[in-house]
Amino acid sequence: MYLQVTTRCNFLCKHCFGAYTRKGTDISLETVEAAITCGIDGLQSPEITIGGGEPCLHPHLPEIVRLVQQVRRNRDIYLITNGSQLELLEWLLDTGIQVYISDDEWHRPFWSVRQTQYMNEHPEIPRRTVPLKEIVPHGRAKNWSPNKHRTDCTCGETHVHPDGHVTICSCPNAPILGNVKDKIEFPVLKESFSLYWGSYFCWGDYLAYRADKENN
Numbered sequence: 399m400y401l402q403v404t405t406r407c408n409f410l411c412k413h414c415f416g417a418y419t420r421k422g423t424d425i426s427l428e429t430v431e432a433a434i435t436c437g438i439d440g441l442q443s444p445e446i447t448i449g450g451g452e453p454c455l456h457p458h459l460p461e462i463v464r465l466v467q468q469v470r471r472n473r474d475i476y477l478i479t480n481g482s483q484l485e486l487l488e489w490l491l492d493t494g495i496q497v498y499i500s501d502d503e504w505h506r507p508f509w510s511v512r513q514t515q516y517m518n519e520h521p522e523i524p525r526r527t528v529p530l531k532e533i534v535p536h537g538r539a540k541n542w543s544p545n546k547h548r549t550d551c552t553c554g555e556t557h558v559h560p561d562g563h564v565t566i567c568s569c570p571n572a573p574i575l576g577n578v579k580d581k582i583e584f585p586v587l588k589e590s591f592s593l594y595w596g597s598y599f600c601w602g603d604y605l606a607y608r609a610d611k612e613n614n
Contacts, residue, residue: 400555404451409480409508417537418451425560430462432578433558434469447476454483480505484516501525536570549606567600
């Protein structure tokens with residue numbers, strides 16, 4: 399499950415599939431609780447990824463992490479951050495969850511002098527790099543991505559948005575399956591996609607597959 403805790407971000411990376419800015423929406427703690435107890439998180443994999451936007455901008459991120467730790471082992475909890483909030487980053491690293499810093503040509507131009515120094519002093523912190531071949535034509539990359547042929551969103555996990563709406567992946571056109579606060583029956587939804595459902599499912603790829611079948 400991809401738990402999107404905010405749509406706000408303090409970086410304006412060129413490759414961002416969400417085109418996030420400093421203005422956005424934060425998930426409520428009530429919605430987080432509903433998301434991790436409604437039964438959706440075990441459908442595809444035991445892992446829960448806490449993301450954004452930039453998750454460290456959420457004013458209650460420590461509370462969110464503690465809530466998720468109640469239902470998942472630390473090795474199954476992932477958080478991806480741009481690393482700009484250094485004090486919070488150090489707290490996260492001490493929690494035992496799997497923390498990854500986005501470190502590539504898209505994020506580094508926004509690093510402060512202090513962050514650059516910190517990252518150079520701590521090479522042991524896991525990094526996450528987005529190579530050019532993985533940039534999908536969504537968001538800020540929509541008009542320049544060299545991968546115009548790609549139909550996927552590179553995030554084929556069940557996506558819980560800050561308002562509680564659930565989509566089958568992170569594709570911009572992925573249909574809303576319901577809302578975690580409505581206690582919908584996700585196993586029924588799983589059955590509807592049984593042919594394609596696995597550890598990875600992308601709505602864009604599914605539509606491309608269906609179109610190819612109809613044309614051949």
